[in-house]
Amino acid sequence: xxPLSLSTFAEALKPLLAAPFDSVQDPxxxxxxxxxxxxxxxxxxxxxxxxxxxxHGFIPDAVRKGVSAxxxxxxxxxxxxxxxxxxxxxxxxxxxxxxxxTFFRRPxxxxxxxxxxxxxxxxxxxxxxxxxxxxxxxxxKTALISTVCCDLGAGPKPSExxxxxxxxxxxxxxxxxxNGVTDAVMESSSHGLHQxxxxxxxxxxxxxxxxxxxxxxxxxxxxxxxxAKKILFRELLADNAPAVINIDDPAGARLVSELKQERPAxxxxxxxxxxxxxxxxxxxxxxxxxxxxxxxxxMDGHDASLRLxxxxxxxxxxxxxxxxxxxxxxxxxxxxxxxxxxxxHVPGRLQAVPLACGATGFVDYAHxxxxxxxxxxxxxxxxxxxxxxxxxxGCGGDRDRTKRPRMGAAGARLAxxxxxxxxxxxxxxxxxxxREIETGIPAGTHYLxxxxxxxxxxxxxxxxxxxxxxxxxxxxxxxxxxxxxxxxHFSDIEILNRFRP
Numbered sequence: 001x002x003p004l005s006l007s008t009f010a011e012a013l014k015p016l017l018a019a020p021f022d023s024v025q026d027p028x029x030x031x032x033x034x035x036x037x038x039x040x041x042x043x044x045x046x047x048x049x050x051x052x053x054x055x056h057g058f059i060p061d062a063v064r065k066g067v068s069a070x071x072x073x074x075x076x077x078x079x080x081x082x083x084x085x086x087x088x089x090x091x092x093x094x095x096x097x098x099x100x101x102t103f104f105r106r107p108x109x110x111x112x113x114x115x116x117x118x119x120x121x122x123x124x125x126x127x128x129x130x131x132x133x134x135x136x137x138x139x140x141k142t143a144l145i146s147t148v149c150c151d152l153g154a155g156p157k158p159s160e161x162x163x164x165x166x167x168x169x170x171x172x173x174x175x176x177x178x179n180g181v182t183d184a185v186m187e188s189s190s191h192g193l194h195q196x197x198x199x200x201x202x203x204x205x206x207x208x209x210x211x212x213x214x215x216x217x218x219x220x221x222x223x224x225x226x227x228a229k230k231i232l233f234r235e236l237l238a239d240n241a242p243a244v245i246n247i248d249d250p251a252g253a254r255l256v257s258e259l260k261q262e263r264p265a266x267x268x269x270x271x272x273x274x275x276x277x278x279x280x281x282x283x284x285x286x287x288x289x290x291x292x293x294x295x296x297x298x299m300d301g302h303d304a305s306l307r308l309x310x311x312x313x314x315x316x317x318x319x320x321x322x323x324x325x326x327x328x329x330x331x332x333x334x335x336x337x338x339x340x341x342x343x344x345h346v347p348g349r350l351q352a353v354p355l356a357c358g359a360t361g362f363v364d365y366a367h368x369x370x371x372x373x374x375x376x377x378x379x380x381x382x383x384x385x386x387x388x389x390x391x392x393x394g395c396g397g398d399r400d401r402t403k404r405p406r407m408g409a410a411g412a413r414l415a416x417x418x419x420x421x422x423x424x425x426x427x428x429x430x431x432x433x434x435r436e437i438e439t440g441i442p443a444g445t446h447y448l449x450x451x452x453x454x455x456x457x458x459x460x461x462x463x464x465x466x467x468x469x470x471x472x473x474x475x476x477x478x479x480x481x482x483x484x485x486x487x488x489h490f491s492d493i494e495i496l497n498r499f500r501p
Contacts, residue, residue: 001103003028006069009044010087012102016095018074018088025085027068032103032167034096041066046099048092049073051218055092071095094196097166101199107173108201111143111181114325115188117229118209118246120371121318122187123147125207127346128322130185135339136331137183143176145169145186147365148347148477153179158479163192166199190215190228193236202238205325209318211251212370217400226251230258239265242328244321248274269324273317281324286316290352290360290382290469299324302333306340312350312378319343348476350375353496358466361496365476367396367423369406372473376414379469387467391415392460393474394453395437397428404433405440411447412440415471417463418447421456423474424482453481454495461499472496 006029010021030042036058039045045062047055047070056076063081070080071087080086089095101108114133116125126146133142141153145164149156152175163186164172176184188206192198211226219225233243233255243259246252247270256270269280276282285296293308293316308319319340326336345351353361362379366372372393380389391411395404411418420437422430430451441447450456457472464470472492475481481490 001030001105003030003042004103005029006044006085006087009099009102012098013071013087013089013095016089016091016098018090021087022085025069025083027085029068029103032099033062034167036061036065039065039067041068043067044069044071044099046071046092046096047073047076048096071099091196093166093194094199097170097196097199100166100170101201104170104174107170107177108184108198110177111184112204113184113186113201114205114329115186115203115232116207116209116321116325117188117190117193117232118207119212119214119368120366120374121209121314121321122189123365124315124318124346124349125209125321125325126185126187128319128343129207129325131344132322132326132331132336132339133183133185135342136326136335139182141180141182143179143181143184145172145184147187152176153181163187163189163197166195166197169197170199188232190225191218193231194219194228196231198236201236203232203236203241204238205242205244205329206232206237207244207321207325208233208249208252208255209246209321210249210370212368214368214400214403216402217398226254230255233259233266234262237263237266240267242267242269242325244269244271244280244324244328246271246273246317246321247276247279248272267328269328271321271324273313273320281320283316283320286313288313288378288381295320299327299333304333304337306337308340308343310343310345310350311352311382312375313381314374314378315350348478348493350378351476351493353493354501355461355464355470355496355499356501357461357464357499359461359464359468359470361461361464361470361472361499363472363476363492363496366393366473367475369403369410372407373410373414375471375473376410379471380414383469384467387469388416388465389414390417390419390460390464390468390470392419392421392453392456392470392472394421394423394425394430395433395474396423397426397430397433399426401436404436408437408440409442412442412445417460418445419456419460420447420449421453422451422481422483423453424478425484426482427484453490453492457492457495461496470496
């Protein structure tokens with residue numbers, strides 16, 4: 001990118017500046033970095049106090065490498081290096097996002113961006129919303145940033161994070177602009193929202209799916225987790241933008257109540273999947289089978305039905321959420337219904353694999369107790385008489401430990417046979433994680449513990465018979481497993497495919 005003056009960045013950061021910018025020194029900035037290892041002459045270096053490392057400690061290294069200017073926290077006490085201009089800001093994470101946004105010339109101004117947040121359902125809802133835009137909106141070229149993949153307008157590529165870091169996100173937006181994208185759909189994680197990674201972008205529409213226990217290793221409490229999600233609706237939605245919110249979820253009901261007071265200009269569109277009449281959209285009836293879902297619902301006064309070519313109550317809920325988003329942004333209702341009939345399958349989200357033994361295997365990304373409960377409940381609803389439900393699952397290492405016993409309790413309660421195994425153990429001992437999962441399983445419950453995930457899946461297939469359903473949960477679309485030794489190739493779907501007819 002061509003250089004920009006430091007004063008250009010200072011103007012963009014003006015709401016966050018703790019002191020006015022002194023334009024006596026106004027160097028040209030040719031690169032931006034928040035890691036001193038990436039500093040070269042002409043760099044604007046921003047120091048962030050992270051959860052593990054304080055970036056201010058790397059200012060001397062940045063100075064040695066020829067940094068042209070610094071952005072530091074307002075309360076940073078050390079004297080500034082001689083001859084180097086310094087901007088002091090009140091929110092370093094937000095400042096970094098604005099710096100990146102400015103460096104790439106505000107690329108997201110070139111298209112409309114829609115987003116989904118919540119503990120579960122973000123990926124499917126984002127996929128469905130993209131399908132509606134591509135299918136129904138005339139002339140649309142829609143990009144996608146999701147947990148499964150990213151498509152910046154030039155074809156899909158695998159993803160590594162739900163919400164990329166601020167620099168990568170703006171770089172992606174710049175690629176979308178170059179590729180002629182008209183619309184983009186992205187997931188918004190609580191981490192990304194808390195760190196304001198999207199900068200000053202005003203989303204055209206947003207949806208809230210639910211809030212259940214997860215990421216407490218980062219947020220500390222459920223209240224902090226809720227407040228991180230709320231940032232999207234309180235600060236990042238454009239006025240009069242539709243906000244689709246699941247009010248069956250207690251956090252969603254609270255969010256609707258608070259937004260009516262705090263953001264009256266928003267178009268809050270409450271949705272219920274339990275038939276509540278006092279909503280913008282209400283699911284009145286749902287019929288499930290292993291391959292399809294038949295929905296009857298009311299939306300904005302329209303009584304309608306559709307046959308979704310995907311199984312599971314949560315797929316139905318995510319479809320209706322995306323349908324509300326699309327309709328709320330002005331797309332025609334009848335065309336959206338027609339598009340729903342050919343909804344694509346999301347990789348690793350209740351992905352079916354027929355097995356030679358006559359059972360049906362499913363791979364799903366469910367990695368919280370709520371998600372596991374939802375998927376097991378959906379599968380039990382379509383289980384044939386005499387069939388058993390077998391579940392293989394674990395919990396990730398170095399992540400929220402509070403959900404481990406809840407995962408065990410959900411699996412023990414809803415599966416006929418639970419097989420505990422490794423997910424991505426990372427630096428932790430796999431059996432130690434399994435022992436924590438076991439604390440949620442009632443005494444006397446029959447289950448198996450097999451820490452090797454490949455062997456656990458193979459054992460589950462040997463246990464399965466015709467008419468059974470086998471769920472492998474936790475990793476979904478992922479094609480790797482992360483252990484103490486690092487990442488190596490691993491795919492639940494590839495393993496199950498060995499046992500196809």
